[in-house]
Amino acid sequence: MELKIPSKSQNEAFARVAVAAFVAQLDPTLDEVTEIKTAVSEAVTNSIIHAYEDKIGEIIIKGKIYENYVVEIEVIDFGKGIEDVELARQPLFTTKPDQERSGMGFTVMETFMDKLEVTSEVGRGTCVRMFKAIKKRKSEGAEN
């Protein structure tokens, strides 16, 4: 699936649920969904706040499910980009310390997902790509 939304803050809640609904077809646990939602939320918030700042731009969210219960989520923007991705990914690093930004966005994404790839070009935009394996259930009957 591919979802395109304007970078308005009210779309963040929408994007989060859209991704959750997409992942739901694998019937993950509540924890797994919460982790994915939280990671997506951080990525989308970054696009809204850092990439486009005061402008409204386009955010694309792509979701893919692989055979082995692996979910791939991409959050793409065409905003200002990141100068030093390595640095940006460091815990506590933030370019907006004034705005109650904790600098923990990328760390949260890394913690909650199995793999995180960030590619960015200054003036062109950023692509955050995340993977997570949903644990395959032992048996279909085990519902609790």
Add this chain to the structure above:
Amino acid sequence: MELKIPSKSQNEAFARVAVAAFVAQLDPTLDEVTEIKTAVSEAVTNSIIHAYEDKIGEIIIKGKIYENYVVEIEVIDFGKGIEDVELARQPLFTTKPDQERSGMGFTVMETFMDKLEVTSEVGRGTCVRMFKAIKKRKSEGAEN
């Protein structure tokens, strides 16, 4: 917002939830949400079953919200198209009577939405455009 999905039947539920979550920002009642979901579900099912039949094609769902609490939803496919739209919109008309199709899809969309526009070209695809006004709540303050 714009959502792109492959015409697989499991994506129908996902599209329905995505649209419902999109419309949620207008704070509708549960009934209003159910009506919109049902209409979207019919349109998406038509694209899956009629437009692409045994193939997998692309379905685009666009959502727009206008100032006066009006929601516009478009469901677009690039499938086989409809020869006679007028006829297809008649209650009980179906080209797949064998497959438990009731021929009531367009009627359901018309009933649950305020306005329905169907444009189609044989061999090119179909666009179903639906509008619904969400009743504006009496007062924002009436919160209990």
Add this chain to the structure above:
Amino acid sequence: IGEIRRYLRDNNSMRISRSLKDTAYKALKIKEKYINKNHREPTLEEIAKELSITKEELVFALDSIQEPISLYEPVFQ
């Protein structure tokens, strides 16, 4: 982060499908109570607030159960 993770872990390894249904049934109960009290349908916001979730999460949950209104009735009448 360890703490956030532990917090989430403590909460739920319940499957999302189960959890959505639980939320949806709670929402329907709230809706019923609301109608009895106020004689009108609550909006999403009014229900979501009581459940401490977003409107978006509420509609997602509600989609997991068959909603108890007969959709096709008006069409066939």
